[in-house]
Amino acid sequence: MAPNTADQIIDETIRNSGLRVTRQRRAIYRVLSDAEDHPDAPEVHKRAQASDLKVSLATTYRTLAELADKGVVTRLTLEGEPTRFETSDAPHHDHIIDLESGEVVEFLSPEIEELQRQVARQHGYEIVFHRLQLYCRKKT
Amino acid sequence: MAPNTADQIIDETIRNSGLRVTRQRRAIYRVLSDAEDHPDAPEVHKRAQASDLKVSLATTYRTLAELADKGVVTRLTLEGEPTRFETSDAPHHDHIIDLESGEVVEFLSPEIEELQRQVARQHGYEIVFHRLQLYCRKKT
C-alpha cells in the first residue's frame, strides 16, 4: 500500500535511497520539502533546529551530500555563493537569478532542453545533467 | 597605430582595463591567452612561474579577480571544483564538460540564446549574463 502522509513519503524517500531513516535526516529532508526558496547548508541547519530536534551542522552537510549523491536532492551551485539545495521531486527545471534581490525563479523550457541534447549529440556526447542559469534584472 | 605583436596586445588589454601593466599581470594574462584549456588559479600560477618571473599565488588570485571584474577574463564556475578562468576575447560560448576526462569543450548556439531571452522576457526579466553547462559522457 502506498504511503499516504507527507511524513511517510519522507521516510520512504530516505529509505529508498539506501540510507537509514533517522530523526536528523527526516528533519533535514523535511526542511527542503517545505522550503519555498533554495537554502544553503547553514540555512537548512538553522531551520532543522527550529523543529524539536538538535541537528549538528556536520550532520546537515553530511546528509545533504548523501542525499545529493543519491539524487534525492539537487545542488544549486551559483556564482560566488555557497551551494544551495532543493529536493529533486519537482520536475526538472532551470533557474533565473534576480541580481538585485537574489531571488531565484524556476522555469522550464522543453525547447531549450531539446536544443541542448542536439548540441551535445553534435559533439559526440550525451547529457548526464546540465545547469542553465540566467542572471537577470527586472525589465524596465 | 594599432598594436601588432601579441605582447603589445596583452599590454594594451591590461592598460585599457584601467590597471597598471606589471610583469606579473603580463605573465598571468599571457598564460590565459596561451591556454588551450581552462585552468584554475593555482594552475595559472604554476604556468606563470614557468616563465622567467616569480609570481606569488596571492598576486595570481588578485590579478585574476581584477581582470574578471574588469571583464577581460571570465570565471568558469563548475560543479564541485575550484573556479577556472578563460580570456573574454573569444566570442560568447557555453561549455560541455566531459564527466570522465574533465575536458571542457566550448560550443555556441544562437537558437538557445534566443530562447533564453524569450524565457527571461516572459518572466519580466532581461538577461545580464548566463551560464549553460552540459555535463556529458561520450556517446556510445
Added chain:
DNA sequence: TTAACTGCAAAGGGTTTGCAAGACG
C-alpha cells in the same frame, strides 16, 4: 615622486573528517 602593486604569512569562510558515543534495523 607617489599611488599602485607585490610578496609573505597569517586569517577567513565554507565544508569535510576522525573518533568515541549513540541509535536504527
Added chain:
DNA sequence: CGTCTTGCAAACCCTTTGCAGTTAA
C-alpha cells in the same frame, strides 16, 4: 547486537587580506 549515524572539534582547502617593501607612470 552489529553496523550505520551522530556530534564535537580539529582539520582542510581554496581564497582573501594586512602590512611593509617595491615599482610603474
